[in-house]
Amino acid sequence: MTSAETPAIEVRDLVKIYSGHPAVSKISFTVARGEVLGFLGPNGAGKSTTMRILTGYLPATAGEVNVCGVPVASRGDEVKKLIGYMPENNPLPDDMRVAEYLHYRGRLKEITRRKLGPRIDEVLELCDLTRVRHRIIGKLSKGFRQRVGIAEAILAEPPVIIMDEPTIGLDPHQIQIVRDLIASLRGRMTVIISSHILPEIEMTCDRVLIINQGRVVAAGTPADLRREVFGQARYELAIAGELAVALPAALAQIDPTLQIAETGAPDAAGFSKLTLTSTRDDDLGEAVLRVLTAAGSFRVRSLCRIQPTLEDVFLAATRRGWELVDAPAPTTPTPKRTP
Amino acid sequence: MKHFTTILSHEIRMLLVSPSTYIAAVLFLTVMGFIFSGVLERYSAAAQETSPAAVFFQLFWLPVFFMVPLLTMKCLAEERRLGTLETLLTAPVSTTEVVLGKYFAAYFLYLLLWGSTGGFFYILHRFAGDARFLDFGPLLGGYLFIAVSGLLYIALGVFASSLSRNQAVAGILAFTLLFGIIIGVRFVGTMEVLNLETMQSLRAAIDYTMVFRHLEDFTRGVVDTRQVLFYVSGTVLALIFSILGVEAKLLHS
Numbered sequence: 350m351t352s353a354e355t356p357a358i359e360v361r362d363l364v365k366i367y368s369g370h371p372a373v374s375k376i377s378f379t380v381a382r383g384e385v386l387g388f389l390g391p392n393g394a395g396k397s398t399t400m401r402i403l404t405g406y407l408p409a410t411a412g413e414v415n416v417c418g419v420p421v422a423s424r425g426d427e428v429k430k431l432i433g434y435m436p437e438n439n440p441l442p443d444d445m446r447v448a449e450y451l452h453y454r455g456r457l458k459e460i461t462r463r464k465l466g467p468r469i470d471e472v473l474e475l476c477d478l479t480r481v482r483h484r485i486i487g488k489l490s491k492g493f494r495q496r497v498g499i500a501e502a503i504l505a506e507p508p509v510i511i512m513d514e515p516t517i518g519l520d521p522h523q524i525q526i527v528r529d530l531i532a533s534l535r536g537r538m539t540v541i542i543s544s545h546i547l548p549e550i551e552m553t554c555d556r557v558l559i560i561n562q563g564r565v566v567a568a569g570t571p572a573d574l575r576r577e578v579f580g581q582a583r584y585e586l587a588i589a590g591e592l593a594v595a596l597p598a599a600l601a602q603i604d605p606t607l608q609i610a611e612t613g614a615p616d617a618a619g620f621s622k623l624t625l626t627s628t629r630d631d632d633l634g635e636a637v638l639r640v641l642t643a644a645g646s647f648r649v650r651s652l653c654r655i656q657p658t659l660e661d662v663f664l665a666a667t668r669r670g671w672e673l674v675d676a677p678a679p680t681t682p683t684p685k686r687t688p
Numbered sequence: 689m690k691h692f693t694t695i696l697s698h699e700i701r702m703l704l705v706s707p708s709t710y711i712a713a714v715l716f717l718t719v720m721g722f723i724f725s726g727v728l729e730r731y732s733a734a735a736q737e738t739s740p741a742a743v744f745f746q747l748f749w750l751p752v753f754f755m756v757p758l759l760t761m762k763c764l765a766e767e768r769r770l771g772t773l774e775t776l777l778t779a780p781v782s783t784t785e786v787v788l789g790k791y792f793a794a795y796f797l798y799l800l801l802w803g804s805t806g807g808f809f810y811i812l813h814r815f816a817g818d819a820r821f822l823d824f825g826p827l828l829g830g831y832l833f834i835a836v837s838g839l840l841y842i843a844l845g846v847f848a849s850s851l852s853r854n855q856a857v858a859g860i861l862a863f864t865l866l867f868g869i870i871i872g873v874r875f876v877g878t879m880e881v882l883n884l885e886t887m888q889s890l891r892a893a894i895d896y897t898m899v900f901r902h903l904e905d906f907t908r909g910v911v912d913t914r915q916v917l918f919y920v921s922g923t924v925l926a927l928i929f930s931i932l933g934v935e936a937k938l939l940h941s
Contacts (some may be wrong), residue, residue, distance in 0.1 A: 368940070404778045407938060429780040436778075440771030444706065455778040456694045500776070 355418035357382045357539035358403065365563075366400050372398045374563040375412070380556075382508070383536045387554030388543035389663055395563040396435050396543040400511050403541070404434045417571035430459070433502035437513040439495055444489030447478060447497055450486060451504060458505040468504065475533075476500040477526055492523040499527065509539045515551055527551050547660045558668045567666040574662045576630075583610070583655040584625040584634065591646035592621060599644055603636045604629055620650050625655055629637050689925035691781045695789030703797050712758050716751055723747050724808045724842025729868075736908050739823035741809070742907045745830035749870050749899075751779055753842055756866060760860035762792040762933060773934075787846065787931050795842045802834050826907040831935040833906035837899065840919045842864055843926035870899050 358380040365373040373395040405425035455465045476496040559567040563688040613622035638640040767773040848862035882891040
C-alpha cells in the first residue's frame with residue numbers, strides 16, 4: 350500500500366498530442382489527499398483529455414502522472430483500482446436496471462459479493478436513487494441517469510474520484526443533492542470535477558485550476574484567484590456634483606492609488622456611476638464616504654465594493670491564456686546536434 | 689482473467705434478455721426448418737446415397753452469413769458508439785478480458801441456436817420410427833464441424849465489430865469476411881491459373897483452406913487435426929487483431 354504522505358495526484362509536464370494537434374501542453378499540478386479540485390476551462394481546453402489520461406484510458410504523449418504514488422503509464426492496472434471515474438456525457442447501458450448495473454460494475458471493481466449488496470443499498474440511498482432501483486436505465490430522466498453515474502463512481506469507495514461535468518443538465522434541486530454529495534466526500538476522498546458552471550465550482554471546490562488551450566492559466570483557491578487575476582480592489586460609486594476636477598483630488602486625499610477607472614453618463618437625477626480602483630486590499634469604503642460627505646460639494650447615493658465573481662476571474666484568466674498562446678514563443682537556441 | 693467470467697455471464701445475460709436475440713432465433717429456425725423439410729421431401733421422392741444430415745449441413749453457410757454478423761456486429765461497435773467502452777476500460781479490466789468475454793458470449797449463443805436444430809432430427813427420429821433414417825455419424829460430424837468452424841466465424845465477426853463504431857458497417861464487414869473465406873476461397877480454387885506447374889504450392893494452400901472440403905471430411909467422420917488447427921489458429925489471430933483493434937483506436941483517437 351502506498352503511504353498516506355504522497356499526494357493523491359501528481360501531474361508533471363503532461364503533454365498530449367492528437368495527430369499533430371496539441372490538446373494538452375505541459376500541464377503540471379498536484380492534488381492533496383481529501384481535496385476537492387475544480388477543473389475549469391472553455392470547450393476544447395483539454396479538461397476531458399487530462400482526466401482521461403489520469404484514469405489510464407488514454408496514454409499521454411509525454412510527462413508523468415502519479416495517482417497515490419502509482420505511475421499511471423507503467424502500472425495502469427493498479428491505478429484503475431484507485432479511481433472512480435464518470436466520463437463526459439455519462440455513458441450508461443440503456444437496457445439494464447439500476448441495481449443490476451451497479452452490481453455488475455461492483456463485481457468488475459472487485460467488491461466481494463458479501464459486501465456488494467449492502468454497499469449498493471448505501472450508494473442508492475446516498476444518491477437518492479432507492480425509488481428507481483428496479484427501473485431500466487434507458488427510461489430514466491437525465492437527472493437520475495447522472496446520479497446513477499455518480500453512484501457508480503463512488504461505488505467501490507476509491508481514494509480518488511474523477512467526474513467530468515457531473516452537474517450538467519441537472520435542475521437546481523438535483524444540483525443541490527450532487528453538491529451535498531461531493532461535500533460529504535470531502536476529507537475522505539480526493540475529488541476532481543470539471544464544470545462550466547462557475548458558481549458550482551466556487552461552492553464545492555477547495556481549489557480551482559483554470560485551463561485554456563491545454564495550459565494551466567491560473568490555479569488556487571477562488572479567493573486567491575480573484576486577487577491574483579485582478580490585483581486590485583474595485584468600488585462602485587453613485588455620485589452627483591463636480592466630478593471632473595474636485596473628485597480626483599478628494600480621492601487622492603484618501604489614498605494615492607485610488608483612481609477613477611470608468612465614468613458613466615449622469616442619469617435623470619444627475620447621479621453618475623463611477624468605478625474606482627485601488628491597489629489597497631483593505632476596505633476603503635468608510636474613508637471614502639467620510640471624505641466625500643465632509644467635502645460638501647458632492648451628493649453620494651451609494652457606494653459598494655465589487656466582489657469579482659469566479660466568472661470574471663475565469664474570463665480574465667482565459668483571456669490572459671489567449672494572450673499567452675498568441676504571443677510569439679520565446680526563441681531558445683536550438684542545441685546543436687553532434688554527429 | 690479475474691473478470692472474464694463476470695463479463696461473460698453479464699454478456700450472456702444481456703443477450704438472453706434482448707428481444708433481438710429471439711427475433712434472430714425465430715428467423716434462424718424458420719430458415720433451417722424450411723431447409724430441413726426440403727431435404728426430407730427430396731428423400732421421400734427418391735432414394736439418395738448420402739444421409740439427410742450430410743445434405744442438411746451442406747447448406748450451413750446460408751445461416752452463417754446472416755446469423756454471425758447479427759450476433760457479433762453489436763458487441764464492440766455499440767459499446768464504442770455509446771461511450772460505455774470508456775467506463776468499461778477504466779474499471780480494473782483488461783482489453784483482452786473484454787474481447788474474450790464478448791467473444792465467448794456470442795459463441796455460446798451461436799452454439800445454442802445450432803443446438804436447437806437438433807430438435808429437427810429428434811422429430812424425424814421420433815416419427816419416422818426407423819433408425820436407418822438417422823445416421824448418427826454424419827450428424828455428430830456435422831455438429832462438430834459447426835462448433836469448430838464457428839470459432840473462426842464468430843472471431844471474424846468480433847474483429848469486424850472492433851474496427852467500427854457503426855453497427856451496420858461492422859455487420860457488412862463481417863459478412864464480407866465470411867463470404868471471402870467460405871465462398872471466395874472456393875471460387876479462387878476453380879481458377880485455371882492454379883493448374884500451372886509453378887502454382888502448385890499456392891494450389892495446396894488453397895485446398896487446405898477449402899471450407900467445404902472440411903465439412904465433407906467431418907461428416908464422413910474424418911477429424912483432421914490440420915483442419916482443426918486451421919480454425920483454431922485463425923480464431924486466435926482474429927481475436928488478437930480484435931484486441932489490437934480496440935487498443936489502436938484508443939491510441940489514435
